[in-house]
Amino acid sequence: MKICWVTPFALRSSIGRVSAAVTEQLAARGHQVEILRCEDQDDPAEPLHPTALPVHHWRRYDLSGLRTAFDVVVVNIGDNYPFHAGVFAVLDAAPCLGIFHDFYIYNLFSGWLHHNGLDYRRHDAEIVATYGPQAEPHAVAVRSGQMLDMGEIAQHLPMTEWLAGRCEAALAHAQFYAPKLEAVVPGPVAVTPLCCPDRATPPGPPKAKTPLTLTTVGVMNPNKRVADVIRAIGGSDALKACAYRLVGPISDDERAALEGVAAEVGFANLVIDGAVDDETLDRRLDEADIMVALRKPVLEGASGSACEGMLSGRPTVVARAGFYGELPDDLVFKIDGEIVIEELREVLERLVADETLRRRTGQAARAWALETLNAARYAEAVDTLAQAQVTSRPLLAVGVRLGHELRGMGLADTDPATARIGATLQTLFAPIEP
Missing domain, CATH: 3.40.50.2000 (Glycogen Phosphorylase B;)
Known part of the structure; x- marks a missing residue:
């Protein structure tokens, strides 16, 4: 497969460190991989993680070609706007596999609003579009300073679903937030542990000493x-x-x-x-x-x-x-x-x-x-999910078309016929057994 790997790649980015290790392993599995940096600015003085793969910056790349140039576009999403500013343009340009490093991305959302000069009306509208009208009081409370506790914001407005709904497939690093992705991502969702490469100089055994x-x-x-x-x-x-x-x-x-x-x-x-x-x-x-x-x-x-x-x-x-x-x-x-x-x-x-x-x-x-x-195990998980994403596209395309037609006929999402149609499509597009 041809894979575009979208990530912050500055040396100070821990997601960049993971990306350097995983993309190396994906290339070793025979994939053609290019790295697309998503930091807001391309600072030539910023040191990057070492890699032998092609590296581009999203502001100097023709994003309109992503859809045709690559089989899969993998977007790493974290809760830091300066590191992840480019993911919004990429998500608009091509169907993406989103890797959600954080389940709480309200700060990314807030940064997006600020850097695009959007006001409280857009803030509230995006939250209501994501969580429904019942979330409007929480939207008002958080942007007016009445709700400051991050735990409370994470409980009501993590905004994970805000970007997950724009992904074709998604990867979580733990089970506890996978349901948030599954509720809005149309394609496959998987869970795999975070990649954390061993250090170049790993610690030796603890030494007998005092104080501890x-x-x-x-x-x-x-x-x-x-x-x-x-x-x-x-x-x-x-x-x-x-x-x-x-x-x-x-x-x-x-x-x-x-x-x-x-x-x-x-x-x-x-x-x-x-x-x-x-x-x-x-x-x-x-x-x-x-x-x-x-x-x-x-x-x-x-x-x-x-x-x-x-x-x-x-x-x-x-x-x-x-x-x-x-x-x-x-x-x-x-x-x-x-x-x-x-x-x-x-x-x-x-x-x-x-x-x-x-x-x-x-x-x-x-x-x-x-x-x-380790990176090899993580690359295998991404590879498996990416293959599932690609093979699910015909089913998703037919499902979207039928969904529009059924909605136009007035069929509610909760109608039992919807589940039957979905099950039939799953059978029709099931992988052929060898």
Whole structure:
């Protein structure tokens, strides 16, 4: 197949890192693959992920040729407008297979409105078109500032369906949000675990040392619940003896807030690295003893930081919610999704006290992650879904035509005849058994 892979490809994009590994594997499977960058701007000073494949930027590419030049157009969708601005034009240009890295894309939606100069009327209209008239009060509440909690917005207006309905097929990274895709995507929908390539310099086995180091990696925003971890540590003499290291971008305000929490609970061993390069991250993962990868609310389809924790061979603490809740129970340490500090403290104390438990669980988690989260396995899943998408097109075309005719005759979607017609079409267009 000829595949156009639409993705942010800047070196600082984690989706770009996944894309570089997966497209290499798709090419190795015999497909002709080209990468179409979807960042808003094409900054020549921006370093990109290394690849041997052709790379284009959507603003300098004739999108009108996508439909005829490629068998499949794969669009990676995340909740960051500057990284994903080009996906809207691509979705308009060709039938697409959407990979939904986040189940909550309200920020992408908001960025689209802002950058196109659209006002509150378009905001409300898009939400009502996606969720029906009953969603209008939520639309008004969120854009007027009455609804600020991201968890509440995710519950009522994740906007996943807003773009999923424009895709011909879709891929999710966890079961918990697959129904949102299945409800609006006309073609096949699949679920496969996120690809998280092993690091070029993977961490070695944990070293016997004191004090132990608890580590959180990724962008340090409030929903990573770092403040809760610090409060859990502050209530335990055993945990206060450990170091807690934060590795990833952090704002000055968030740094000050977390340092204030540490001072409040009397914890002196908080280490904030901020943004680091790959070499430093490799070293910090090697120095870690316990990984903490919490989220509340859970907004992403899967978590690169949790996957990194498992690949590092360290015990990883997660919330029992969303993607995290679907991880194997015996390979991570789950706490309630509400992040109860007392429960978190008990889990951390158990891990600090039991070296055998840390090593055994970490080794098993790494073995599972290497087998499950690799690029070859992910490319196979994309390949299978893309083949299903291509073979489903005749059925979808006939279904759309019949649907228009039946709607014109006044047949309701809930009429039993609709289900019978759908079942008949499935039989007529079923794959021929070899």
